[in-house]
Amino acid sequence: MTLKSSLAIATAKSAHWFLHTFRNGGTSLPGKIALSLDPGILQVLAKDYEVVVITGTNGKTLTTALTVKALKAKYNHILTNPSGSNMKQGIVGAFITDQKIGKSKKRLAVLETDEANVPIICEYLEPKAFILTNLFRDQMDRYGEIYTTYEKILKGIRKYPQATIIANGDAPIFNSVDLPNPKLYYGFDYQADQAQDAPANTDGLLCPKCQHILRYQSLTYSNLGKYFCPHCNFKRPTLDIKVDALLKQTPQSSTFKIDGHQVNLHIGGTYNIYNALAAYAVGRFFDIDGSALAQALSDNDQKVFGRQEVIALDDKEVTLVLVKNPVGLDQVLEMIKTDDQEFSLATLLNANYADGVDTSWIWDARFEELPFAKIPAFMTGGERYRDITFRMKVAGVPTEKLIIKEDLKDAVAQLKNMPTKHIYVLATYTAVLQLRKLLAEQGYIQGGMD
Template identity: 30%
Template sequence: MNLRHLMAIGVAKTASRMSRLIGKQGQNLPGTIGLRLSPGILRDLSAQVKQHTVMVCGTNGKTTVNNLLADVTEQNGYQVVVNRTGANQRDGITGSFILASRGGKIKADLAFMESDEAWSRYTIRDLPVDLMIITNLFRDQLDRYGEIDTTVNFLLEAISHKPDMKLLVNGDDALCVALAEKSGRPYDTFGVEEPVLDHLADETREATYCPMCDQKLHYDFYHFSQLGHFRCSCGFQRPDIDYKITDVDLSDGLKFHVNGQAFAVPYRGFYNIYNMAAVIAAMDILDLRRDDLARQLNQFKPRAGRNQEFVIGNTRLILNLAKNPAGFNQNIQSLLGDDTAEKVLIGINDNEPDGRDVSWLWDVAVDRLKQTDVRDIITTGARGADMALRLKYDGIESHYVPQLTKAIDQLLADEPEVGYVLVNYTLLDTAYEYLTSLARRTQ
């Protein structure tokens, strides 16, 4: 470790401590400073990881998969570097390594790095990645990425920089499978072997047409969005899955088998089964210790604001992220399976992390809300009025409360038994903090 690197690390860590003192998380800042003072710092620090470096990409689920991998491997005795906070561009990933270093050294067996898809093609050059996980590919932030093909091309460029890297992809996603095929890299797949969801509607499906020949894809059945058992007359089809998910039971948490082994977790959301399967598969592919994996998955706590429950007085509130059509539709799917849900708050902002273009709201299957027992819908946020208009277009009444905390107060006003708070990125932390304070106050 040269003197320039050591100086950069020292300055970056000092800046991070000062940032935290004024209430900031301080993960991007040390990376920004470190790279400015010593451009090769990420390459040199990451090269010290002893065993494996994993990059996790995909539209939905990458934070959960990344953090879960870090949690279970740490519990199994591995030393780990991870970007837990979701700082997933080059500065944030560099900051994770800087903050994990001691005297310019990284004493880690494994590194797990969630990466923004657009940034992956740059960041991967400085990381010794030997496994890339791609959770799924849905439409996300149209103003930033454009159409989904752009995201696929970003990832293909990233993969091209690592000729010896393996891929682990969602085998139920035609876009993921096509990407893996086009990359020429060896790949493994995870997927659900049987129909699970009864409530199927016309959702936005990114791979309605074959990504190999542009003909219309045929599906034996869908799970949600474009995920399902697909095939095309050109010969492209869902592969024989390496990590088969079977015996799915959504009645009390999530119960399922992967290649015959039973797993159970206490939280909701069918999509989380894909996240669990990605972790189970990665642990096997990398030949990591996993004797107690079923218990460790059962004890995992999702990141704050991801399917998190709060008890406030006599009301149970579920907070979750809804940032794109696929994620929003899965939240509606959860409502369809919860006959206790009475009220819903939907918060939409259009700040830079959210994406300025909110036209994706028109791709959400909001008409399915009519099939739920929800009696009251509130919208909030900078684009809450747009959300209210979207609902009205499908004949669903709602009322708009501009300020998030006041909207939450109104949600709780008549003490519903169960309510849902569904928000996009820049409303999530505020919602989490306010709900946490209310829950403490009413204990």
């Protein structure tokens, strides 16, 4: 290790200690400091690690958390970036704060990675496996269309043809480019075949071989399912790991089987079953027994910052859910629709760089299909409260049920006065950060910005 690298690590560690001791946060700033002192520091930090890169549009943070949980069935120490700080500086920060830097024994790093940052970090570390969750339209100002985003990811993957790709086999885009890498595909395979079409406004439905519209033998949501092209031989690859039974779903949990092993996942939503399936696939790649993986994923300790995080707010039970694109938002709406009790709904919309500055995506989510009779109160807020308020009015939310709170401090006060015990709060990324900071300051949670 060079003097420059040693100085960068020592300085960044000191910054991390100060921020966490006195400022109650700081996940990416130590990484920024280290990079400013040594731009190649990631290569030094990562040299003794086997690296798993997890990327895709939706589900990266929970997939990473579940993967770490699954791999702990075999490994005692796993480096990861649990806060979701998934760009280069955040990943450097995760290595900086690991307590085992400098020892020679190989260790394991499971890294949530922003799609556009995959080729950037691949300049400095060598992944053992790439985990690909899904690709949907998201932050068009940053990523462009899904094919543009996939090319960013492929730029990193192509550097390491020996790395295994563990991909969502139900996503046509992950089967659209021939790559020499070893591959494992996971997906859903519990339904009888029945030829059908995806909804008309779904992205990614053109066959990459002949540009014909894809059809499906089974469909989970959006463009995910057992796809085939009726015009050529393009179709879903054979699944190596699959959900072969879906037993029960509620807004708080899902019970299903992966290759015959029952998983009781303590978080709701079909999209989260995919996250668990990806984690299970990684565990099998690392030769962990399926029953041990199912037991690990069934453990009732799956709280992840902003991802169906349940917060006690006086006598209210608030479920905080991050939303950031139309497919993810639609799946959250589908999940809460299954609640058999009355609930209130708050939607907090920001449009900062980390959220995506274009808010037009809220118009592609199907608010119109919400069970309005079971929702006595709706609240809108955030920096773009006018946009989300207008969207709710167009969706059919009655004026007498709609409460508008631009300032998040006022929104927190209003949450305490909602007419139902259970409240769902759907919020974009920076709104989640702001809300958690306020709740931490008021003593309802610990951390806030972590």
